[in-house]
Amino acid sequence: MGSLSIWHWIVVVAVILLLFGRGKISDLMGDVAQGIKAFKKGMKDDENTAEKSEPVKTIDHNADGSGAARSNTGSKVI
Numbered sequence: 001m002g003s004l005s006i007w008h009w010i011v012v013v014a015v016i017l018l019l020f021g022r023g024k025i026s027d028l029m030g031d032v033a034q035g036i037k038a039f040k041k042g043m044k045d046d047e048n049t050a051e052k053s054e055p056v057k058t059i060d061h062n063a064d065g066s067g068a069a070r071s072n073t074g075s076k077v078i
Contacts, residue, residue: 017025 020028
């Protein structure tokens with residue numbers, strides 16, 4: 001029960017070809033290739049949208065304390 005010999009692999013490949021046929025295997029590989037291409041295109045599109053992000057919005061405030069500061073911070077109205 002050690003490693004498989006070349007004859008074992010030939011039988012396995014022959015059974016796979018008989019079950020699936022040449023056409024189905026090539027169609028399957030074509031579908032896999034299209035899926036990989038679609039995945040790569042999607043990743044490229046995500047990178048392009050990440051580069052076009054909106055600029056960061058900032059809020060200016062007065063550092064000296066004057067202006068519309070809240071005078072009752074932390075108090076509750078009952």
